[in-house]
Amino acid sequence: MNKVCNFCGNKNFKDARVQYIYRHDGKFLIVNDVPCEQCEFCGEQYFPAGVLQKIEADFQALQTKRRKAPAEILVPVESFA
Numbered sequence: 001m002n003k004v005c006n007f008c009g010n011k012n013f014k015d016a017r018v019q020y021i022y023r024h025d026g027k028f029l030i031v032n033d034v035p036c037e038q039c040e041f042c043g044e045q046y047f048p049a050g051v052l053q054k055i056e057a058d059f060q061a062l063q064t065k066r067r068k069a070p071a072e073i074l075v076p077v078e079s080f081a
């Protein structure tokens, strides 16, 4: 594989599983264990084709109540003061 990190130019990547936070119209979906390739130098994450589309589809399904997420969390929100 001849990939180069867009951010730091490093050529070494490792397979990783990360938490992805999808955000749309002020709503969030947290997806754990998302497969990606991660730059070994700066940590930038690169997702295989299809992964983000699947997350987007899952988000839409949750919004339209076609399915329910196995877990939900309450997130505090405040302004910096």
Ligand SMILES: [Zn+2]
Binding pocket: 005, 006, 007, 008, 009, 010, 039, 040, 041, 042, 043, 044
């Ligand atoms: Zn990098």
